[in-house]
Amino acid sequence: MRIRFVKTICIIFILCLLTSNISFAAESQTENENYSDIDYLKSVMDMIRDRYKGNVTEEQLIESAINGMFSAMDQYTEFFDKKEADSFFSDIEGSYVGIGVRISSQTNDICVVEVFESSSAAKAGIIKGDIIVKINDVNVEGKTSEEVANLIRGKAGTKVNLGIMRPGQKQLLNIEVERSEVKINPVTYRIIDDIGYIKLDIFNSNSSINIIKALKEMDNNNISKLILDLRDNPGGELSQVIKIAEKFVPEGLITKLDFQSEKMEDELYYSKNKELKYKLVVLVNGLSASASEILAGAIQDTGAGVLVGTKTYGKGKVQNIYPVLSPEAYKRYSKELGATILDAYDLINNYDIIPSEDEIIGWAKITTGEYYTPKGRMIDGIGLDPDYYVENTYIVNGVDIRTIDTLSKQVRINVNDKSIDVLNAEKILKLLGYNIAKPDMIFDKESAAAVYEFQKDNGFYPYGVLDFATQQALNDKLENLILECDKQMAKALELLKK
Known part of the structure; x- marks a missing residue:
């Protein structure tokens, strides 16, 4: 401490x-x-x-x-x-001492839903989809993900032993992992045709350096049209939003901070950016707050880009x-x-x-x-109105598409196997209209029958096993479904293709 x-x-x-x-x-x-x-x-x-x-x-x-x-x-x-x-x-700060996994509590099980790149967990062989059954011989069944996370965390350099259940393995795997500092990268990006897409989850201490890396990748690929996704971003550090704003906001005021106490001088932050590189669309919603609104408000006020989505949260304090x-x-x-x-x-x-x-x-x-935007707007309790108001559709065939993650393609899944990948696969199949009564983590006969039909419909050898090729095909279908449901993203692409 x-x-x-x-x-x-x-x-x-x-x-x-x-x-x-x-x-x-x-x-x-x-x-x-x-x-x-x-x-x-x-x-x-x-x-x-x-x-x-x-x-x-x-x-x-x-x-x-x-x-x-x-x-x-x-x-x-x-x-x-x-x-x-x-x-x-x-x-x-975007860092903690642990092993480098993101876990989730699903149907009374603790599932690994993400393994951070280059983390000690990745080096030890833990993979996405693993189910944590024991920690140092303590059974964790019925515990919350927070309780399990606290058991996994500890002092850097110490070790923790995890009992892992994995599809295809008849016996429990015992994997020893050394605890170390884990840095969380809140930035993901990809290129869609000739348009760049950058998602920023939070303004933590690692945000600006990873945004810069993403922009370098865009520049290396001659990308001049960009989507910046600030949806569900709750805010974070002021220093980070200023560094990032300097990449998108033209020369001039970014924001003004007005303090209550006479002992604290008001602060004004400026961009020195004399040349804007990108035609920019920013995605926002009702959970885009605080630092997200500083950045989005500066982009909107200066004409550096347009906002697409729904009204932002409205935190101006x-x-x-x-x-x-x-x-x-x-x-x-x-x-x-x-x-x-x-x-x-x-x-x-x-x-x-x-x-x-x-x-x-x-x-x-x-x-x-x-804080105030460049044009002097104080948005607390009001929020930012997007330039293009677009609502999304998230529920299809009774399934919320936001709750689905891509399949890991780490192991083949057969009847009676248990995995988070089964849950996600069943949700995708249900979205597509296949016969899945209630998605769960058990690959039962109903699951195998749905996979069989999906394989037959998509030109694969139909045998009801969730193999790597079928997992990739389901991931591709999920990406297409997300684009169909994500009307905000579709509007951004439409604007940038003009």
Whole structure:
């Protein structure tokens, strides 16, 4: 935690820089009413200690009181305990210590739905579609994916043993994997004919470098027409959205941050881009929020591209995150320094003291200001209206196409095999109109019969086995179905082909 704490000093979180001197340092209070407020809260804690027949620590009472105060403010202001803060920082930093898999809880099983490239899991031989049955000889049946993820994670350099069930294997596979730092790449891209497509899932610390890699690939292939997909992107770091905006927004203002406190100067961010390379369409929806709206709003206001989709979320507020000293540390530093300090950043900025892990009780994420688009629009609670309003169709034959993943093509699947690939294959077959009553993870006789019919209809040797060629054919059908259902994507392609 101490290493992470030092690291966060230099990191920009959410939509605000950690460079201001704003703090929780309390001024010396002499008014009697202030003391009476403090005495009142102390009396409440004394009453609980005296009358509550149960186990509760002073730290738990204080954390609960802090949480209560933060819950009285807007929905974006909250208090994180250390465990919650670690999870938050992992999302924003785009890294964590683990083995490099994404798991999902399906029909009481824990399935590997993605293995990150070059991860320790990939090197150990774990593949997409594996079912995790045990972790260090502990049965995980019935546990949530979050509970299992916590069991898998640990200190870098330590090892974890996974009991894996895999189609085609009669016995449980025992695979030992070393834990290491995993960096999450939120960028995927491909080229559709002569049009580039880039999907950005979140603005974490790895976003801009991977967007730059994607754009280099586009440039190497002489791509001048581009779709930037910000759908379902909840936002992230301000520094990242500015770096990315500079690639798409012409010379001029990108955004302005207007802060509440007089101690925090308003901040304006500019692009120096004098030559726009791409004819650009940006895809947005109701879950495109915060940093996504900064980028989309700047592109729309400057005419650098057009927005296609539905109205965005409408989060125009910015937050800073501050480390909060524990009561013990607060008392000790107040005595040593002669100043009442609650925000640990004050110790660093004003006294050159870096507190230890034990001296931090949690982290406070507070709304500190608002941002504006280049044309001065404040979109909080309003959102951005797309230039072309297009709604998507997601449900076909009772199946939500958004819940389907491509088949892994890692193993052949026969009758009685169990795999996440079976679930996805059955969903695709049901979408296509084949007889699948209810998609599940068991490749039963009904599944085999549907595969047999699909193979016969598509020129394959029909024998009801989910082999690699059939899996690829189903993946191809899924891609076509997604394009048919994704009317927003279709509109973007239409605009760029003109």
